[in-house]
Amino acid sequence: MKVKWTCIKKDRRSLARRGTLWTSHGPVETPVFMPVGTQATVKSMAPFELEEMGARILLSNTYHLYLRPGAQLVDKLGGLHGFMKWDGPILTDSGGFQVFSLGPLRKIREEGVEFRSHIDGSKHLFTPESVMQTEELLGADIAMAFDECIPYPATYEYTKAATERTSRWAARCKAAHTREDQSLFGIVQGGMFADLRKLSAQALVEMDFPGYGIGGLSVGEEKPVMYEMLEYTTPLLPEDKPRYLMGVGSPDCLVEGVLRGVDMFDCVLPTRIGRNGTVFTSQGKLVIRNAKYKEDPRPLDEKCGCYACRNFSRAYIRHLFNTGEILGARLASTHNLYFLLNLMAELRLAIQEDRLEETAGRLLAAWQEEK
RNA sequence: GGAGGGAUUCCCGAGUUGGCCAAAGGGGGCAGACUGUAAAUCUGCUGGCACUGCCUUCGAAGGUUCGAAUCCUUCUCCCUCCA
Numbered sequence: 436m437k438v439k440w441t442c443i444k445k446d447r448r449s450l451a452r453r454g455t456l457w458t459s460h461g462p463v464e465t466p467v468f469m470p471v472g473t474q475a476t477v478k479s480m481a482p483f484e485l486e487e488m489g490a491r492i493l494l495s496n497t498y499h500l501y502l503r504p505g506a507q508l509v510d511k512l513g514g515l516h517g518f519m520k521w522d523g524p525i526l527t528d529s530g531g532f533q534v535f536s537l538g539p540l541r542k543i544r545e546e547g548v549e550f551r552s553h554i555d556g557s558k559h560l561f562t563p564e565s566v567m568q569t570e571e572l573l574g575a576d577i578a579m580a581f582d583e584c585i586p587y588p589a590t591y592e593y594t595k596a597a598t599e600r601t602s603r604w605a606a607r608c609k610a611a612h613t614r615e616d617q618s619l620f621g622i623v624q625g626g627m628f629a630d631l632r633k634l635s636a637q638a639l640v641e642m643d644f645p646g647y648g649i650g651g652l653s654v655g656e657e658k659p660v661m662y663e664m665l666e667y668t669t670p671l672l673p674e675d676k677p678r679y680l681m682g683v684g685s686p687d688c689l690v691e692g693v694l695r696g697v698d699m700f701d702c703v704l705p706t707r708i709g710r711n712g713t714v715f716t717s718q719g720k721l722v723i724r725n726a727k728y729k730e731d732p733r734p735l736d737e738k739c740g741c742y743a744c745r746n747f748s749r750a751y752i753r754h755l756f757n758t759g760e761i762l763g764a765r766l767a768s769t770h771n772l773y774f775l776l777n778l779m780a781e782l783r784l785a786i787q788e789d790r791l792e793e794t795a796g797r798l799l800a801a802w803q804e805e806k
Numbered sequence: 807g808g809a810g811g812g813a814u815u816c817c818c819g820a821g822u823u824g825g826c827c828a829a830a831g832g833g834g835g836c837a838g839a840c841u842g843u844a845a846a847u848c849u850g851c852u853g854g855c856a857c858u859g860c861c862u863u864c865g866a867a868g869g870u871u872c873g874a875a876u877c878c879u880u881c882u883c884c885c886u887c888c889a
Contacts, residue, residue, distance in 0.1 A: 479846080648842080650842070
C-alpha cells in the first residue's frame with residue numbers, strides 16, 4: 436500500500452500538526468524523528484535497541500547501498516526490511532544528498548549525475564530512472580525522488596536551473612516508479628530564494644506525490660534563513676500530505692520545524708556527534724570527553740530515562756571515550772537518539788494537549804544561546 | 807676490572823659540520839567542530855609571561871665563543887660487550 440497521512444490535530448497558534456503516517460509496516464505518529472541508517476544500519480545500534488528507545492521509522496541510503504552491497508543482493512535477501520531485520524517502516528534517500536556532499540566526485544547533467552565511487556573511484560551514472568529501479572529493489576516503504584541538494588551559497592541563476600532540473604527529474608521519477616507497495620516522495624528545492632521555493636513546490640504538488648520532502652536546507656545558511664524558507668514553504672504543500680524536512684535534527688531545529696508544520700525529520704547528528712563524544716541534554720550540549728566530567732557520578736542528563744542514563748555515570752562514559760572503547764560510542768548514540776525521539780514525543784503530546792507554545796519555549800530555552 | 811654507547815621539553819623520540827631550536831614527528835593531555843553520514847572523523851592548542859618581544863629549558867657543575875641541546879673538562883646515572 437501507499438503511505439497515507441491523517442491529521443489528528445492542528446495547533447491553533449502555529450503551523451504545527453499532530454498526525455499518523457500509515458504504512459504497511461505499521462503506523463508512525465508524527466511529528467517524528469527518523470534515525471539515519473545510511474548503510475542499512477544505524478551506526479552502532481542494533482534494531483532491537485532502536486525499537487526499545489522508541490524509533491519507529493528509519494532512513495537508509497540508495498547511493499551507499501547501491502555501491503555496497505548492491506541493490507540486487509538486498510532484494511534477494513528480503514529487501515531492506517529483511518536484510519537489516521527492521522520490521523518497521525523504512526525510507527530511502529535517493530542519493531540526492533550525495534550529489535551535494537560528494538562534491539568533486541560527481542558531474543551533474545540533465546540526464547542524471549555521474550558519480551565516481553568514493554570507495555574505488557569507479558564511474559557510475561545515476562538517473563531518475565536508475566535510482567527508481569534501485570530504490571524499488573531496496574524496497575523501502577518510502578522512496579525519495581532523485582534530486583539535487585543545492586549547495587549554499589548559490590546564485591539565483593544556478594539555483595533556478597538546478598531547481599527546475601530537480602522538478603523535471605521528479606516527473607521522470609514518478610513516470611519510472613512502478614512498485615505499488617512503495618510511496619514516492621517529491622523533494623522541494625529552491626535554495627534560499629522564496630520565489631524559487633514556490634516554483635518548486637507548485638511544480639511538485641501538481642505532480643501529486645503522497646508526501647513531500649523539503650530539501651536543500653541546513654546546508655550552511657544561518658538558522659533564521661532556514662526558518663524563513665521553511666515557514667514560507669510548508670503552506671505551499673497540501674494539508675493532507677506529510678512534509679519531511681530532510682537532514683535536520685538539532686533539538687532546536689526540530690522544535691522550530693514542528694512549529695512551522697513539518698511532520699518528519701531525519702538527521703545523522705545524534706549518532707555522529709554521539710560517536711564523537713558529544714551528547715544532547717536538557718541543559719544543552721555536553722562534551723563528555725571534557726576533563727570536568729572525570730569524576731562526575733551523574734548520568735549524561737539527569738532528566739533522561741535512556742539505557743545509558745539509567746545505568747552509567749558521566750565519569751564512566753568519559754572513560755570509555757578516553758580509552759577508545761566502542762561502548763562509549765554506543766551509549767552516547769543511544770542517549771542522543773533517545774533524547775530526540777523523546778523530544779518529538781513531548782512535542783506530539785503538547786500539540787495534542789494544546790500547550791505547544793509553552794513546551795516549545797521550554798525545550799528551546801536550553802538551546803537558544805548555543806548557536 | 808677493561809672497552810664502547812647513551813642521558814632532549816608530560817612520555818617515546820629527531821636534532822650534536824655551533825647560530826634558521828622553545829627545539830621535527832608520534833603518543834598522551836586539553837579544547838573545539840559535526841544537521842537527507844566519503845566521519846568510531848576532523849581541527850586547534852600543548853615551557854612561562856606583563857606574549858609582534860622577553861625569561862627559563864635539552865642529566866649536573868664549570869669552561870670556550872659575539873652566540874652552545876650541539877665543542878671542551880669534571881661529576882652523576884643508565885645500557886651493551888669482554889673479564
